[in-house]
Amino acid sequence: MGDAAETFYSVIRRQGVTRRSFHKLCSLTAASFGLSPLTTSIIAHALETKPRVPVIWLHGLECTCCSESFIRSAHPLIKDALLSMISLDYDDTIMAAAGHQAEAILEETRAKYKGRYVLAVEGNPPLNEGGMFCIDGGKPFVEKLRSMAEDAMAIIAWGTCASSGCVQAAKPNPTGAAPIDKVITNKPIIKVPGCPPIAEVMSGLVTFMITFGKLPELDRQGRPLMFYSERIHDKCYRRSHFDAGQFVEEWDDAHARKGYCLYKMGCKGPTTYNACSALRWNGGLSFPIQSGHGCLGCSEDGFWDKGSFYDRLTTIKQFGIEANADQIGMTAAGVVGLTVAAHAAVTAVKQLTRKSDHSPDKVKPS
Numbered sequence: 001m002g003d004a005a006e007t008f009y010s011v012i013r014r015q016g017v018t019r020r021s022f023h024k025l026c027s028l029t030a031a032s033f034g035l036s037p038l039t040t041s042i043i044a045h046a047l048e049t050k051p052r053v054p055v056i057w058l059h060g061l062e063c064t065c066c067s068e069s070f071i072r073s074a075h076p077l078i079k080d081a082l083l084s085m086i087s088l089d090y091d092d093t094i095m096a097a098a099g100h101q102a103e104a105i106l107e108e109t110r111a112k113y114k115g116r117y118v119l120a121v122e123g124n125p126p127l128n129e130g131g132m133f134c135i136d137g138g139k140p141f142v143e144k145l146r147s148m149a150e151d152a153m154a155i156i157a158w159g160t161c162a163s164s165g166c167v168q169a170a171k172p173n174p175t176g177a178a179p180i181d182k183v184i185t186n187k188p189i190i191k192v193p194g195c196p197p198i199a200e201v202m203s204g205l206v207t208f209m210i211t212f213g214k215l216p217e218l219d220r221q222g223r224p225l226m227f228y229s230e231r232i233h234d235k236c237y238r239r240s241h242f243d244a245g246q247f248v249e250e251w252d253d254a255h256a257r258k259g260y261c262l263y264k265m266g267c268k269g270p271t272t273y274n275a276c277s278a279l280r281w282n283g284g285l286s287f288p289i290q291s292g293h294g295c296l297g298c299s300e301d302g303f304w305d306k307g308s309f310y311d312r313l314t315t316i317k318q319f320g321i322e323a324n325a326d327q328i329g330m331t332a333a334g335v336v337g338l339t340v341a342a343h344a345a346v347t348a349v350k351q352l353t354r355k356s357d358h359s360p361d362k363v364k365p366s
Contacts, residue, residue, distance in 0.1 A: 006052055007050060007052065008048075009048040022047075032200060032204050032279070033204065033208065043207065043211045046211040050211075053206065053209065053210055054109065054116060054117040055117060055120055056148060056152075057122065058119065058123075058144065058145060058148060059122050059136070060121065060122070060123030060125050060134055060136075060161070060162070060180075061168045062162075062168075065159065065196040066122045066158040069196035070196075070199055103137045106148075115151055115152075119154070119156070121156065121162045121180050122158045122159055123161045123162060124166070125140075125178060126141075126177045127177070127178055127182075128175055131143065149187055154190065154215060155189045156190050156205070157222075158197065159192065159193065160299060163223075163299075164191075164193060165179050165302070167304050170305055171305050190224065191218075193223065193298070193299040193300070198281065208226070219273075227275045227279075230275075231270060231273055232268075232272045232273075233272075235277040238259060238260065241259070247260055247265075248264060249264060262295075263313070265294050265310060266308065266310035266312060267289065268296060268309075269289065270313060271313060272298075272299060272300055273299065276288070297309075
């Protein structure tokens, strides 16, 4: 399904992509990494000279939404680049081969690229009853996962299913579905959670690995810091309404039509780490909060078991201190009759964190 000696650049040139468009892609990629424009030339050189990464893509218990996201990036170049950037030698969802022929290709790919391929896993393995709740190629998926992980260079856990379990692992979890790091413990695993993850995050991760020949810096949960270091809340365009204590109180009320903050409707943006509010979806045009629905927190561990998606968060670290959004909102909204207190409250709590003496008389609101 592709020669590993080919480079990404040679493939897209053969597809008719201009060099100008190629450099535009490299510039956008550098920007998405938060790197200097000077890095553009480094990325371009890597994609021109380094062989495509051989990838084996497995599917466990999942709905295939990660694959759908991966092949449906809205960017006009990345849409084709995704499958040109890697040598996707096995993916039973999109490959033409099936059955015994597909399994033969899998074993051939494993032998050919032993120790050099990336194992991409979408979905998770059920562990109860010997893994019999997910049979792949005539055997439990968990056995296939362990076998293919043995000779992999690294493993990418695509989506929340592979990263932390998602709905399959939600209580009471009768199948014993588990994230892949509960099964594979001797290989580096990069977690790319989201239900599904953003396509540009997925392609950006692959580009980084090709360019720098190493895994990106990860957070304590194993997620790439370049995409999971900030909360949805930090760059949400509704953040100013949160700070001002302006909230949607009921679906489709006057505040909803004004685009006020969705915190009171259960938005999990203040506790969810992902790039949704920065990269967004559909070519950078929208994301769930923009459509009027709060963040579900789908990139966080155990999000299915944390209560209703429409329950308000009760404890949020805001402005560097222990406070919750209700307290800040109540003050900002003038519960005590101070209708202009929003800015003063924000300034006050910021200054409180910088003072060893927390007495109110030493706080000077701006």
